[in-house]
Every structure is written in structure tokens, then in C-alpha cells.
Amino acid sequence: xxxxxxxxxxxxxxxxxxxxxxxxxxxxxxxxxxxxxxxxxxxxxxxxxxxxxxxxxxxxxxxxxxxxxxxxxxxxxxxxxxxxxxxxxxxxxxxxxxxxxxxxxxxxxxxxxxxxxxxxxxxxxxxxxxxxxxxxxxxxxxxxxxxxxxxxxxxxxxxxxxxxxxxxxxxxxxxxxxxxxxxxxxxxxxxxxxxxxxxxxxxxxxxxxxxxxxxxxxxxxxxxxxxxxxxxxxxxxxxxxxxxxxxxxxxxxxxxxxxxxxxxxxxxxxxxxxxxxxxxxxxxxxxxxxxxxxxxxxxxxxxxxxxxxxxxxxxxxxxxxxx
Ligand SMILES: [Zn+2]
Numbered sequence: 001x002x003x004x005x006x007x008x009x010x011x012x013x014x015x016x017x018x019x020x021x022x023x024x025x026x027x028x029x030x031x032x033x034x035x036x037x038x039x040x041x042x043x044x045x046x047x048x049x050x051x052x053x054x055x056x057x058x059x060x061x062x063x064x065x066x067x068x069x070x071x072x073x074x075x076x077x078x079x080x081x082x083x084x085x086x087x088x089x090x091x092x093x094x095x096x097x098x099x100x101x102x103x104x105x106x107x108x109x110x111x112x113x114x115x116x117x118x119x120x121x122x123x124x125x126x127x128x129x130x131x132x133x134x135x136x137x138x139x140x141x142x143x144x145x146x147x148x149x150x151x152x153x154x155x156x157x158x159x160x161x162x163x164x165x166x167x168x169x170x171x172x173x174x175x176x177x178x179x180x181x182x183x184x185x186x187x188x189x190x191x192x193x194x195x196x197x198x199x200x201x202x203x204x205x206x207x208x209x210x211x212x213x214x215x216x217x218x219x220x221x222x223x224x225x226x227x228x229x230x231x232x233x234x235x236x237x238x239x240x241x242x243x244x245x246x247x248x249x250x251x252x253x254x255x256x257x258x259x260x261x262x263x264x265x266x267x268x269x270x271x272x273x274x275x276x277x278x279x280x281x282x283x284x285x286x287x288x289x290x291x292x293x294x295x296x297x298x299x300x301x302x303x304x305x306x307x308x309x310x311x312x313x314x315x316x317x318x319x320x321x322x323x
Contacts, residue, residue, distance in 0.1 A: 005064075021130070026042060087122065088160065089123075097149045113194045115192060124194075128214060139226075141229055165280065255290055259271045
């Protein structure tokens with residue numbers, strides 16, 4: 001039934017206003033990978049020129065009409081701010097954790113919208129004006145810790161994930177993308193709605209617009225005297241890696257030094273692609289193939305370039321500076 005739904009320019013405009021932080025976006029591959037039947041996300045490029053495509057109203061409309069599925073980035077690199085925080089949970093007990101968080105947010109007079117997902121859900125908090133990613137993160141990380149809600153990472157494979165996943169982006173970085181809300185699942189044709197309103201695009205957008213938005217003053221008061229919990233302070237580059245990078249000039253780059261656990265499949269090791277991981281993708285951890293016999297050969301099946309992978313592990317391929 002959703003296939004016939006039209007997203008009006010007004011719905012598209014509202015969607016952009018609520019969710020879009022920057023023009024870069026990711027697109028789900030139309031065809032699944034033959035090896036595992038899964039779809040992956042990539043940053044679409046213009047045919048011919050190879051220039052990265054920016055999000056347009058028509059892209060959003062097609063996403064809402066179920067023709068494509070897009071991923072949205074959490075941070076505007078020009079301001080280091082985000083219009084929202086999204087808490088993604090698909091672990092066992094995910095819904096319980098999200099409801100616990102939502103209840104606690106309500107005690108702070110913060111209204112959060114719960115979106116369905118394939119397993120679990122996404123909890124969305126909207127800002128009155130885009131807020132510093134760092135401040136958003138300090139608030140939600142501390143809240144989750146206080147409630148005993150597990151956060152993924154730190155050796156914990158299961159738990160919530162908090163977007164934005166970075167405090168700030170450096171030049172050329174994108175951070176992590178999250179699936180654009182109100183998407184239609186490509187396999188089942190079913191839309192993932194927000195729980196708070198009728199299952200109708202216009203009513204859903206109306207509901208999101210009416211939610212009380214978090215002001216910067218409120219946010220500042222919530223985090224007064226708080227910092228990012230030290231165990232979650234994101235390290236730009238571990239000292240080991242930095243050393244390696246500095247002394248790398250004479251040494252061959254070995255991708256195996258820079259990835260986590262690998263598993264052997266045929267003549268390759270498979271592991272999570274560091275570049276995909278940065279974009280919040282490749283959760284199943286098998287996009288990067290590394291030749292066992294020739295471990296200097298590696299390839300990301302989702303199409304990340306060597307430059308992207310090297311940058312993601314903190315060992316960018318040296319480029320000659322122009323004078
Ligand atoms: Zn990749």
C-alpha cells in the first residue's frame with residue numbers, strides 16, 4: 001500500500017528540516033551482495049564525473065516513497081552541530097532500554113520519538129536549533145550510564161549506539177550515517193513508522209513537528225559540570241597507531257596491523273571494514289577481505305577505496321602537498 005503513497009513537497013521540506021544536517025548522504029545498494037544477500041550503503045557519485053552527489057528534495061521524496069533507502073549523517077562539519085540525537089538499539093532487551101531512556105528523558109521534559117526498526121528501535125531527540133555534537137553526546141552518554149543502559153563498544157558487542165558518534169569532524173570526514181527514518185523495507189515493503197502517530201506520512205511528520213524540541217540552554221543545564229565519561233572519550237588515534245604512522249615512511253603498511261578480529265573464509269580473511277565502520281556500516285564485520293597469501297592485498301566489498309580505508313585507520317596514504 002505504501003508503494004502508492006506520494007510524499008508531497010511539504011512533507012519532503014519538513015523531513016529535510018527535521019533530519020538533514022548536511023548534503024552528503026549514503027544510499028543503500030539496490031542489489032544485495034551475492035555472497036551473503038545483504039545490502040550495503042555507499043556515498044553515491046555522479047556518473048561520468050565521479051563527483052559526490054548531494055541530497056536533494058527528489059532524493060528524499062524517493063526515499064519516503066520507498067524507491068530508495070538513504071542514510072543521513074549526524075553532524076554538519078561546518079558547525080560541528082546536529083539537529084538530533086538518535087539512539088539505535090537492536091540488542092536483546094533493546095526496547096526495554098529505549099523505553100527506560102525515554103522515561104528518564106521525560107523527567108527532564110525532553111520528548112523523544114520512538115521509531116520502529118527491524119529489531120528494536122531508534123529513539124530520536126530533536127533540537128530546537130542544531131546543538132554541538134559534543135554536548136549532545138555528553139548528555140546522552142551520562143544518562144545511559146546513570147540508568148545502567150549498556151552502550152555498545154568498549155568490548156561490549158551488545159548495547160545502544162548513540163548518534164552523533166563523534167564530538168566533531170575533521171576536514172573531509174563524514175562521521176556515521178543512520179538509516180533515514182520512515183524508510184520502507186526493500187524486502188517486505190513495510191514502512192518503519194514512529195509509534196506516536198497514525199501510520200500516515202503527513203500525520204507522522206506532524207507528530208514530529210509538534211514534539212517539544214530541546215533548547216541549547218536546557219542541554220547546557222543538563223550537562224553542567226559533566227564531561228564525556230572517560231571510557232567513552234573517543235580517541236582520534238591511539239598512541240601506537242600514531243607512532244606507527246610517524247615511523248611508517250620506511251615501513252610497509254600492513255592492513256592486518258590495523259583491523260580487529262579476522263576470520264578465515266576460503267583464501268581470505270574477512271573483517272569489519274574500518275571505513276564502513278566509520279559510517280556505521282558493516283555491522284556483520286565482513287566487508288573487508290584480506291588475501292591470506294598476499295596480506296598487502298585488501299578490498300572492501302562495499303566499495304571503499306584504499307584512500308578511505310587508510311584514512312579510517314589513521315594511516316592516510318601520503319599525498320604530495322602542492323606548493
Ligand atoms: Zn568499506
